[in-house]
Amino acid sequence: MVLPALVFAGAMIVFPFGYAVWLSLSEVSLGQPPRMNGGANYARLIGDPDFWNGLRLTLWLFAVSLSAQLLIGTWLGLLLARSRRAQGLVRTILVSPFMLPPVVIGMMAIVILDPSFGIANWILAQLGLPPRLWLSDPDTVILTVAAIDTWQWTPFVALIVMGGYLSLPHEVFEAAEVDGAQGWQRFHRITLPLLGPTIVTAAVLRSVDLLRFFDVIYITTQGGPGTASMTLNILAFRRGFEFFDLGYASAMMVTLSTIVFGSVLAFSRLRRAVTW
Amino acid sequence: MVGRRLGRAADAVALLLVLGVLILPVAWVLLSAFKTRTEVAALPPRLFFTPTLENFVELFGRGDFLDYTWNSLVVSGGSTLFGLALGFPAAFAMAWHRMTWPATATLFARMAPGTLFLLPWLVMFTEVGLTGTRTVLVLTHAVITLPVTIWVLLPYLEGVPRELIESAQIDGARQDQVLLRVVLPVVVPGIVVAAILSFVFSWNYFLFALVLSGLESKTAIVASFNFVGEGVTNWGALMAAAVVIAAPPLILAFLIQRRLVGGLVAGAVKG
Numbered sequence: 251m252v253l254p255a256l257v258f259a260g261a262m263i264v265f266p267f268g269y270a271v272w273l274s275l276s277e278v279s280l281g282q283p284p285r286m287n288g289g290a291n292y293a294r295l296i297g298d299p300d301f302w303n304g305l306r307l308t309l310w311l312f313a314v315s316l317s318a319q320l321l322i323g324t325w326l327g328l329l330l331a332r333s334r335r336a337q338g339l340v341r342t343i344l345v346s347p348f349m350l351p352p353v354v355i356g357m358m359a360i361v362i363l364d365p366s367f368g369i370a371n372w373i374l375a376q377l378g379l380p381p382r383l384w385l386s387d388p389d390t391v392i393l394t395v396a397a398i399d400t401w402q403w404t405p406f407v408a409l410i411v412m413g414g415y416l417s418l419p420h421e422v423f424e425a426a427e428v429d430g431a432q433g434w435q436r437f438h439r440i441t442l443p444l445l446g447p448t449i450v451t452a453a454v455l456r457s458v459d460l461l462r463f464f465d466v467i468y469i470t471t472q473g474g475p476g477t478a479s480m481t482l483n484i485l486a487f488r489r490g491f492e493f494f495d496l497g498y499a500s501a502m503m504v505t506l507s508t509i510v511f512g513s514v515l516a517f518s519r520l521r522r523a524v525t526w
Numbered sequence: 527m528v529g530r531r532l533g534r535a536a537d538a539v540a541l542l543l544v545l546g547v548l549i550l551p552v553a554w555v556l557l558s559a560f561k562t563r564t565e566v567a568a569l570p571p572r573l574f575f576t577p578t579l580e581n582f583v584e585l586f587g588r589g590d591f592l593d594y595t596w597n598s599l600v601v602s603g604g605s606t607l608f609g610l611a612l613g614f615p616a617a618f619a620m621a622w623h624r625m626t627w628p629a630t631a632t633l634f635a636r637m638a639p640g641t642l643f644l645l646p647w648l649v650m651f652t653e654v655g656l657t658g659t660r661t662v663l664v665l666t667h668a669v670i671t672l673p674v675t676i677w678v679l680l681p682y683l684e685g686v687p688r689e690l691i692e693s694a695q696i697d698g699a700r701q702d703q704v705l706l707r708v709v710l711p712v713v714v715p716g717i718v719v720a721a722i723l724s725f726v727f728s729w730n731y732f733l734f735a736l737v738l739s740g741l742e743s744k745t746a747i748v749a750s751f752n753f754v755g756e757g758v759t760n761w762g763a764l765m766a767a768a769v770v771i772a773a774p775p776l777i778l779a780f781l782i783q784r785r786l787v788g789g790l791v792a793g794a795v796k797g
Contacts, residue, residue, distance in 0.1 A: 251701070252628055255616035255672060262669050263635045266646035273645060326544060333537050340541075341783050343549050349779040349786075350552070351730035353747045354772045357754060358555050361761055367567045369554065405548060409787045455794050462639035465732045469751055487641045491737060496645055503642040510637055 274500035284497070291501035301502065304482040307392055308506075311481060312460045315396045315403075319456055320449060323404045327411025328441070336412055344405040356469030359385065359398055385470050388478035395467055395479055399460070407452045414448030415441070446524030454517045461510045482506045555772075559765040566762045581766035593742075594749040595770065597660060601735070601745055602728040604664035609671030609724050610717065617676045618709060621683035622691070629680060632673035633793055640733045643669070648737060658740025666734040671724035677793035678723060682716030683709070715785075722782050723789045726775040746771050 274291055276284035295301045330336040336344060347355075363370050363384035371381040384394045426440050464483045467473065473480035473488065480488075483506060490499030558566050560577035585591050620629055647666060651657045686709055694708045710717070735745045744752075750767045779786055 251615035251619040255612040256628065258612055258672065259632065262665065266643045269646035270642050329537055329541060333541060335541060340545065342780055343545050345779055345783060345786055346552055346776060347548055349726060349775045350772050351747055351775060353732055353751050354768045357750065357764055357768045358551055360754060361558065361765065362551055362554060367569065369571055372569045410791060413787060451791060451794050455791065458637050469754060483639050483641055490645050500645060503639060507638050507642050510639065514637055
């Protein structure tokens with residue numbers, strides 16, 4: 251009964267993956283059969299400033315967005331658990347951002363963040379602040395992207411944390427209260443360690459998406475201005491489908507996949523370490 | 527006591543602020559979709575206006591957007607059914623034999639960047655002459671829906687009492703009868719969650735259709751992206767398109783609100 255699924259996975263996942271690895275080790279020019287060229291594509295990566303820029307942006311986005319989402323998400327999740335309000339309309343509002351198609355998020359960002367007609371700059375003006383070039387300032391565009399993703403996915407982290415907290419044994423907290431543990435001490439010594447595995451689960455899911463972040467960037471900036479938001483996935487995509495530099499693009503994609511798998515493995519180790 | 531009451535008030539204020547930040551951009555898009563061409567870019571923003579359907583009339587008046595919405599429905603529906611047809615028996619066998627490696631292997635598809643598969647797929651499907659058809663989109667989106675289906679269904683299937691299946695086998699039921707007549711009715715709630723999540727993921731998915739669809743098989747998601755690329759100056763129509771493509775996932779998510787996060791996390795806990 252597993253057979254049809256296995257055949258499908260073989261044809262659509264395993265074979266294409268092998269093919270991509272083979273392409274990444276080949277010289278591919280149009281009209282000629284691919285020819286193995288050792289690791290030349292990978293060697294080329296090392297000397298390519300665009301690659302290093304992409305790697306830097308990818309890791310930056312990953313670190314900044316992940317920290318923001320885990321910090322705010324944990325705070326919000328505990329707030330939701332305390333007030334027991336995450337039902338009905340409140341829950342609908344919380345799940346909406348991450349159920350929306352990324353294309354809608356991108357369109358929303360374009361309209362709201364438009365430098366002259368967007369409402370974001372109008373609000374800044376009312377507050378007496380200077381306007382910003384949200385998506386077209388090379389220095390801050392990646393920060394805007396990180397903020398958009400944080401807006402979209404923090405509620406997801408919060409709901410995971412809330413679920414984790416509500417399933418914890420409550421005697422522990424009562425015992426802590428009896429022993430006089432208060433506020434920060436209680437959070438730091440009891441709540442946080444108990445929530446460790448839950449938070450790591452949220453971190454795994456978010457890091458996979460952040461490392462291969464594509465949709466919202468491609469829709470809003472296509473990696474620009476210049477290469478200011480050209481993360482590895484965007485760079486690889488454009489090399490492959492705009493420049494048809496197939497071997498080289500595949501090498502980037504395989505490298506990115508390795509980074510994603512590596513981070514998942516690292517997180518599953520971390521989860522074992524924090525499991526109680 | 528006073529401290530506790532203050533704390534509760536602070537919690538309520540904080541929660542309201544968060545909800546405001548989350549809902550305002552979405553509400554803004556929704557409002558804009560019902561504004562006239564001049565109202566939509568007016569600053570200061572018009573909060574009170576007579577709602578109009580002219581943006582939707584213009585959007586669907588372009589003719590093709592209705593076709594693209596239909597494409598999206600066919601592709602999402604097709605890949606959901608395909609994922610269930612392959613995933614339900616597979617998940618059942620995994621639960622029955624208590625083997626987890628195939629499920630773990632499907633996580634690979636869930637983690638790998640979609641771009642990795644795209645080049646090989648483009649070559650493969652061009653080779654067999656399928657590029658630009660809806661079939662390609664159903665097949666590629668099934669790469670997303672199959673792992674979701676398996677992981678969502680596994681816990682439900684592991685909960686089916688073994689005696690139930692064994693007694694059906696003793697009564698001489700064939701494999702497919704056991705699956706459809708005995709197991710399926712018990713796990714309907716799981717099937718619903720798997721189907722809804724699959725549909726939403728497939729509906730929302732952008733990258734595969736961006737490259738592999740043709741002019742005829744374009745999904746509403748890709749068509750909306752093209753509006754952005756064309757630099758459509760009519761924000762009203764743009765926002766109307768956003769509302770049309772946002773509605774199905776939001777409505778479906780609403781139906782399974784309570785099981786939604788559990789379904790999205792499925793797999794990440796064991797992997």
